[in-house]
Amino acid sequence: MLLAPVVASGDTLSGRVVDRDGHAVAGATVVVVELHRVALTQTDARFRFADLPAGSYTVTVRRLGFAPLARQVAVSGPTTLDLILERTSVWVEPVTVTATRAPLDVLSSPLPTEALSEDRLRRAQSVSLAHALAELPGINALTTGQQIGKPVIRGLAGPRVLVLEDGSRLEDYSWSDEDGPSVDARLAQRVEVIRGPASVLYGSDALGGVVNVIPEELPDANGGPRATHTGFEISGASNNAELEGAARGEGASGGWGWRLFGIGRFASSLHTPAGELDNTGFSALSGEAAVGTRGPRGSTTLRYTRYGGEFKLLEAEGPASGEAGGPERKLSDDRVQVAGDYLLGGVRLETKAQWQRHSLIEVSDTGTSPSGAPLEGTAFDLLLNTLTVDVLAHHTAGSRVRGTLGASGFYQTNDTRGRIPLVPAARAGAAAVFDFVEVGLGRVSVLAGGRVDVRRLAADANAALGRSDETRDYTALSGTLGVVYRPAAAVALTANLGRAWRAPTLFELFANGPHLGEARYEIGDPGLKPEAGTNMDVGVRWQGARVRVELAGYRNAIGRFIYITPTDSFVTVSTSPPDSLRVYRYQYADARLLGGEAAVEVEVAAPLTLRARTDAVRGTNRATNQPLPLVPPARAVFGAELHPSGLTWSDRAYAGVEVEVATRQTRLNPLD
Known part of the structure; x- marks a missing residue:
């Protein structure tokens, strides 16, 4: 969240990402969540963001083989942030943007919120989002084959589970057992899931949970x-x-x-x-x-x-x-989304418009x-x-x-x-x-x-x-x-x-x-x-x-x-x-x-x-x-x-x- 007025400044955020022994961690992804800014650490472990507005932001760091890390940082003028990653194979996303529609520490969410990382999505290698999500507790897949499935969250599915893409609701015909959400998990960096009702944030259909x-x-x-x-x-x-x-x-x-x-x-x-x-x-x-x-x-x-x-x-x-017999579905889903994040004084204005x-x-x-x-x-x-x-x-x-x-x-x-x-x-x-x-x-x-x-x-x-x-x-x-x-x-x-x-x-x-x-x-x-x-x-x-x-x-x-x-x-x-x-x-x-x-x-x-x-x-x-x-x-x-x-x-x-x-x-x- 922003805490300071916005000026068109040339403020910067730079630093290094190292492990517990001080060794450089190259190829780590550093993200300023509120601004959708991303940087990769170089061979010397350094990263740099240019042209940032002054304010307080959530910075996350991810690198396979290390526990993801999140830090709050106040940017004002040239700002330095050095980060230390812990080696582990226990991967837990540190921040959710779905539980409150703003960056939040996952432990601070009153409802269970989990995420599948890009690496776990790649392992699933499935056209069906439900198959990838079924490895999370409380989530099953209602399927009619490897290609079609819908997530079942705490016993509820179909129109009782709202599917979003980058925060915008998806509308389709997944009322049927033969149809699932019109998204491809391979196009995602991560998938966040709320187990439990979230209508206060997303309206109708979020009765059983939300998949973002x-x-x-x-x-x-x-x-x-x-x-x-x-x-x-x-x-x-x-x-x-x-x-x-x-x-x-x-x-x-x-x-x-x-x-x-x-x-x-x-x-x-x-x-x-x-x-x-x-x-x-x-x-x-x-x-x-x-x-x-x-x-x-x-x-x-x-x-x-x-x-x-x-x-x-x-x-x-x-x-x-016979192979030539039986019904089949021909599906086509096209979406155009315009998304913006704008800084107006002490308020961050987030807008999304989508045609589907x-x-x-x-x-x-x-x-x-x-x-x-x-x-x-x-x-x-x-x-x-x-x-x-x-x-x-x-x-x-x-x-x-x-x-x-x-x-x-x-x-x-x-x-x-x-x-x-x-x-x-x-x-x-x-x-x-x-x-x-x-x-x-x-x-x-x-x-x-x-x-x-x-x-x-x-x-x-x-x-x-x-x-x-x-x-x-x-x-x-x-x-x-x-x-x-x-x-x-x-x-x-x-x-x-x-x-x-x-x-x-x-x-x-x-x-x-x-x-x-x-x-x-x-x-x-x-x-x-x-x-x-x-x-x-x-x-x-x-x-x-x-x-x-x-x-x-x-x-x-x-x-x-x-x-x-x-x-x-x-x-x-x-x-x-x-x-x-x-x-x-x-x-x-x-x-x-x-x-x-x-x-x-x-x-x-x-x-x-x-x-x-x-x-x-x-x-x-x-x-x-x-x-x-x-x-x-x-x-x-x-x-x-x-x-x-x-x-x-x-x-x-x-x-x-x-x-x-x-x-x-x-x-x-x-x-x-």
Whole structure:
């Protein structure tokens, strides 16, 4: 947070990064978080930032093989900062920008907040974000193959888990089991996750948690000569013959930086001990192009991101007959974001505007040709256009109080095309204001906030669906109160009480058509009301140089929990060949989720690190006393890793083993 007025000064921040023995640490990434400025240490361990405005900033340092470090530094004129890194393989991100929408020590967050570093994301080598996140406690992956998955946070998934890219919400059709978030983990520098409701900061859909995909900062010349870097990478996987190729180029000159990054993947069907699973292959193309400027008054970044591909679907009633049969999804997601951070006196003004175009087409079999080959046709064709805007004012009041005052909104259009409409065309708009404050009282920190959301959904008449023009208006209040007690620098005791909400989706309200990928006919309920959740969370965290321990427990009571359930009715969708689907209807009831997580990570002796984590959640429909659908079973994971020491090319090499044990899930919902 800034503590001093802004002037267009030439203030600098420079220093060295060394290890405990005083040896130079080259290649460390040093970031001034609030200003999005980045520098790499040279062979002599030195770094330098030029043209910084006077103020107080959060500086982070990361280098593989060392514990990440964060420091607060006051910049005024030429400022020197020397940093000492500790060797360890226990990697814990020291700062989160998601828990309060401003840089915060992770131990000071009242809700459990974790991050996956770039190195761990690279290990996952998956087009699915959910697969990469599943190694964190309290998070599972709901998948229909290696290519498609969505994160499940504390038993909640889909529209109850909000996915962000660099703080901007992503809107897509991940309401379906066959669709996941439209992001590629390989384009991220790190992914931060909040386990628990965060509607006070992000609004509707943050009922179960938040996933923030944070891209890599653009290169910064820092007053030095022009620099350009290129790189190429090829990797693969054996099970489905997956091949991935990636290429990137980036550079910096003066106050400007740029990056081009492209990734292509191709995979055939998955193999199991029983044989090949037909119709599970995919092809995908992702990438980004970004350019930005950094200066003494702030920064501006323009970023284009693309995610798309063709994903074949294993049918709900069993494997397709032959490689050419079965449904598939054609997905295309394009985003343009303009982000700025500007320094206005003692306030840091953060702005983001994003346009997103999301297209989803399902192709399914429509019959067979005279020769017996399957014939395909477009089942449904959906197009979603969304404009989102966020304006945040980060402020301070003395040395004990800091906060964020924000406003956000979006406008969205949904077009329904194809031979199966499924849902009507619609328009949606929303606006919100919130305030979040952190008060430091010695060893105790109190974090509190409130938010007001208004939203309107207008659905068009559609004769094929039997729907007339309909409008829904929602107003919701969210709030949170958290307390963090730090008996020691490395220990935190936390408690949080939060209220969150979620508006019904267009599909839950107005769906009336066959969903062939899931082999069911879905009917919505126009009378559904918003979900409202009250969550209580307590936890203990210990974060040492070579040891990390976390314990957490929670109770989440959700009013008007929306779910889909099968009926005894069937609808004929085809007479040639004969085909009928079971009818599923959306309903609601009060629900309760109880659970907990535990994780421990210990560097026993270099280079050996041991890890263990366990989590369990019990979800209950309070009206029927039945289990909630798709709640993961309790599990425990044990792992060990060996890391080489020394600052050489082998720093990224490791050997590891991991064993996951899951209990038998005996509490099954009819949907499971």
